[in-house]
Amino acid sequence: MAVNAAFVGRTYPPDGVYEVSREKIREFAEAVAGADRGAFAEPGAVAPVDPVHTDGEAARALGYDDVVAPVTFAVIVAQRSDARLVRDPEAGIELGRILHGEQGFVHHRPITAGMRLIATLHVDSVREAGGHAMVGTRSEIATEAGEPVCTATSLLVVRGADA
Amino acid sequence: MHRDVPARGPGRGRVSAVTGPGADQHPQADHEPAAASRHEALTRPVLSDLEVGAEVARARYAVRRSDLVRYAGAGGDFNPIHWDEAFARSVGLPDVLAHGMFTMATAVRVVTDWCRDPGAVLAYSVRFTKPVVVDHDNGATIEVVATVGALDPEAGTARIDLAATSAGVGVLGKARATVRLPPR
Numbered sequence: 001m002a003v004n005a006a007f008v009g010r011t012y013p014p015d016g017v018y019e020v021s022r023e024k025i026r027e028f029a030e031a032v033a034g035a036d037r038g039a040f041a042e043p044g045a046v047a048p049v050d051p052v053h054t055d056g057e058a059a060r061a062l063g064y065d066d067v068v069a070p071v072t073f074a075v076i077v078a079q080r081s082d083a084r085l086v087r088d089p090e091a092g093i094e095l096g097r098i099l100h101g102e103q104g105f106v107h108h109r110p111i112t113a114g115m116r117l118i119a120t121l122h123v124d125s126v127r128e129a130g131g132h133a134m135v136g137t138r139s140e141i142a143t144e145a146g147e148p149v150c151t152a153t154s155l156l157v158v159r160g161a162d163a
Numbered sequence: 164m165h166r167d168v169p170a171r172g173p174g175r176g177r178v179s180a181v182t183g184p185g186a187d188q189h190p191q192a193d194h195e196p197a198a199a200s201r202h203e204a205l206t207r208p209v210l211s212d213l214e215v216g217a218e219v220a221r222a223r224y225a226v227r228r229s230d231l232v233r234y235a236g237a238g239g240d241f242n243p244i245h246w247d248e249a250f251a252r253s254v255g256l257p258d259v260l261a262h263g264m265f266t267m268a269t270a271v272r273v274v275t276d277w278c279r280d281p282g283a284v285l286a287y288s289v290r291f292t293k294p295v296v297v298d299h300d301n302g303a304t305i306e307v308v309a310t311v312g313a314l315d316p317e318a319g320t321a322r323i324d325l326a327a328t329s330a331g332v333g334v335l336g337k338a339r340a341t342v343r344l345p346p347r
Contacts (some may be wrong), residue, residue: 024237031237032268034230046233052281062280071275071284071340072268076239096254100263104288153288 003133003158004092005126012084014118017144018077022056022113025069029053032070059112069111074141075103078152081119081139086156093135093158101134102155108148116144124153131160207279211347213311213321220277220309224269226261226295227302234265248299261295266305266334270327273307274340283343285320290336295329305329312339319343 029049036045051058052068059067086093111117118141125136134157141150208219231245240262243250248259267289275281297303305327312324325338 028237031230031234032265032272034224034269035227035233037225050275050279050281062282064282068282070268071271071281071287072264075264079239100291102288102290103264103267104286106286107282107284110282155290 002092002128003126003135004090007085007088007091007123008126010085010123012081012121014120015084016118018080018117018119020069020111020113020115020117022054022067024076025067025073025113026054028073028076029070032072056113064110064112066113071107072103072105073111074105074107074150074152077117077119077141077150078139078154081121081141081152082137082154082156084121085123085135085137093133093156097159099157099159100154101157102153104153106151108150111149115149117141117149118144133158133160208277208344209347210314210316210319210321210344213314213344215311215314218308218310219323220273222273222276222307224272224305224307225302226265226269226297226305228259228297228299230302231259231261231265231297234262234268238262238264240264256294257296259297259299261297261303263291263294266291266295266327266329267338269305270307270325270335270338271340273309273325274323274342277309278342278344284340285343286341287339289325289338291334292336293329293332293334295334303329305334316346319346 026049030046033047033049036047052062052064053070054067056066085091086095086098119139122138122140123135124138125134127134134155137154137156139152140148141152142148213219228246235241235245244254244256244260245262246259251259270289271284271287274284295303295305306329308326309323311321313322320341320343323340323342325335325340326333327335327338
């Protein structure tokens, strides 16, 4: 099944708000900090996390409005945004055939707790290479008021039928 | 949400990526002294001290499958190739693979632990070149070395290039973070 090249240039407008919570920032920061494998660590204990992700005072001391998200936190919003394309039946993308080829983030302002984010999805490219389809997507993530927050780009590699 | 189910061998070159990362750092087992841990000196790096090509930080992160389960929940990516060995093998993979986004997040920790301000990372991008294979008993280790790739004094930024390897194989390509630093 070929990916539909006519989708290049297509845009999906924001379809909902992602509200950034302190607890989600903590959860994500802990997940990328890994487990505490110290000798006396209890099961499920996590490694120490930078307090700018968990402590409002520590974050404000660095000039942020509230706890600040880890560098790749925006992927949560970006992958929800990409899902609109992936699940579009006319796009010809089979979920089980997708590999993540590349990912990028350009931060226009830090993501902090309390922000309400929206995402506009752009399909920037569709090309064939080596029997695979390479789909370049870009989510422009902004506040509800329209202030740019993050540009997240992904290259999705959709394996060909014989790959 | 994407399911990155790869097939049997990763496709070619950068196409191959499926996977991910892993990571966790441990104060104990795998922490190397060179890593700028937040527990060490509180000095922050400044632009005028940096030289292109110089190594600024390195670290080793141990990854276990339980870390991938935690990341699946936090990141919202429940693809079973990241936690179900039987499923992973059924689609032709060698074993459970870390999420690519987990590897990406792990690699940049060496940068944020060094510059001590996650909000100073203005841009960050990677190619997923090889998966991090996470063994049931032994997990995996991701080693990251950060060097200065370029300096832009006018913009007040440094480009930090990351080399990430697992089991001796490079797992990220063109992994670059643009970091805002004080001039001196």
